[in-house]
Amino acid sequence: MAKIGPTSFKYILHAKFTADSLIDKPDVIGAVFGQTEGLLGEELDLREAQKNGKIGRINVESSAAGGKTNGEITIPTSLGMAETALIGAAIETIDRIGPSKATVSVDKIEDVRISKREYIMNRAQKLLEEAMKVSEVDTTELLQKLYEEVRQKEFVEYGSEKLPAGPDLEDSEEIIVVEGRADVMNMLKHGFSNIIGMNGTNIPKTVIDLSRKKIVTLFVDGDRGGDMIINSFMQQGHVDFIAKAPSGTEVEELSKKEINQALRAKVPIEDYDPSLKRESSAPKKVAQSAAVEVSPEIKEKVTPLVNDIIGTRGAFLVNNKFEILGRIPYKGVEDAILNLENIYMLVLDGLVTDEISKAAEESDIKYVIGSKILASSSSVKLLSYDDIGYKYR
Structure with a gap:
């Protein structure tokens, strides 16, 4: 592709050519200028248009095989779409390049502004991503679509089980294991990217393998299901720290502040006491103190x-x-x-x-x-x- 100033040109014309013998790049450029001269009038004459800055440097890439030459011509223009299309049609009339017969066909007309829009969206996502790691961002209807784009961009599927995970899982020495996809998405939303979900209460082989080579924090819901996951994980994999959501809450519904508080309160596995239940701080009002008879x-x-x-x-x-x-x-x-x-x-x-x-x-x-x-x-x-x-x- 020609080296052009991205603010100067609107379109890039891409054309392919085939010549029956070996030719050089100057032969191609000469044919483009020479065989289109006078076809479109003085205003669209390629030499004049290039002098006036309406088209950029014509670039040619070619390769030879079997006695023939194939290649691509790219022409950046600041003309309108219609004028650029006329130039494309004109270069398709080229029937000789250098000493040999040749054919030229336009492959596409690229709108440079589309690439700029893609850059703007990607850059906006990156800026938002960085801002979310520093502070809470107010969610409004206008920003909701951008939030979704960021989360979808960061979300990856990891391992043979295609588990939901963050983009930094592989490169991080310390990882956070959560229960499911919704938990992963909430963690990503709040700037945590070294995470993986198990897609349920069963411990996948991929997570077990990861637990043996990384420092693992198991982050579970503040309910009985969370306790069961801890017990199952301790039997099958290796875990270094245990973190729990507040009693009666789930990881997927926590705010960034609540997530940080839970992770700061994580317990080393050697200090974890499974006999200490979440309910221990609640008042015990057990009316059925005698043995309960159940049929x-x-x-x-x-x-x-x-x-x-x-x-x-x-x-x-x-x-x-x-x-x-x-x-x-x-x-x-x-x-x-x-x-x-x-x-x-x-x-x-x-x-x-x-x-x-x-x-x-x-x-x-x-x-x-x-x-x-x-x-x-x-x-x-x-x-x-x-x-x-x-x-x-």
């Missing part, structure tokens, strides 16, 4: 439901035939069930709180099952995973 049928029917709901941060709505009517988010479950009818049982991936217990009473729900009971009820039977004999897998 074998309840245990048999509910155990598969508990197994399926753990790690989803949701709640199953179940009828009296133990059929799942639907699944709703754990967050705000108390408001949701007040507007629903004919629910026999509620199976939670989370704690049974006072709010949930009271809402269950008002909705005439018979059973509420959760990871731990922090409430009491006179009309609803509140059961923990331990009460039904559930064994974590």
Whole structure:
């Protein structure tokens, strides 16, 4: 491509040529000027246009093989699209180059301004990316598209499992492992790029392999599912630090400040005590202090439901035939069930709180099952995973 000033020219004409014998670049340039002379009038004569700065230096790249010469001609112009097209049509009339027969065909007319627009967008994304690492950026409707472009640009798929990851994962000595794609996207949004998601609660082989050669911080949700991921990871891979989202929250919903606080509070694996649960700081109000009697049928029917709901941060709505009517988010479950009818049982991936217990009473729900009971009820039977004999897998 000709070396042109990007502010001077609008278009670059690209043409290919073939000559029946060996020729030199001066032969090609001579044919371009000589055989188009007088075809388009004085205003579009190539020599005059070049003198007036309307076209730039004509560049020729060629190669010879089998006694023939093939190559490309590029002509930058500051003319309009129509005039540039006329010049392209004119050089296609060339039938000889030097001593040999030749053909010339225009390949494309490149709009230089498109390249400038692409540069502007890419540069804007980079500037925004850098600004996001320094301070919070107010999100407005006008900037939303640009945010999405930045996140999509940074997002990569890593390993044979095509796991969601940040662009600096491979080159970073220290990495952050999170649960899923939404967690990765939120971390990228707030300037963290040395991250990888596991796409669920199972630990992929790619993550296990990475954990053996990098310093790993496992960053999980502040719920029972997060505890299960920690236990599973410790059995299969190598982890150096444990970080948790605040109790009852997920990594995907944290602000930059909350992420930084959680990562600063990370615990070295040798100091991590799995017996210290998130709920330890909450008031214990366990009404069923005596041993809870649960029928074998309840245990048999509910155990598969508990197994399926753990790690989803949701709640199953179940009828009296133990059929799942639907699944709703754990967050705000108390408001949701007040507007629903004919629910026999509620199976939670989370704690049974006072709010949930009271809402269950008002909705005439018979059973509420959760990871731990922090409430009491006179009309609803509140059961923990331990009460039904559930064994974590």
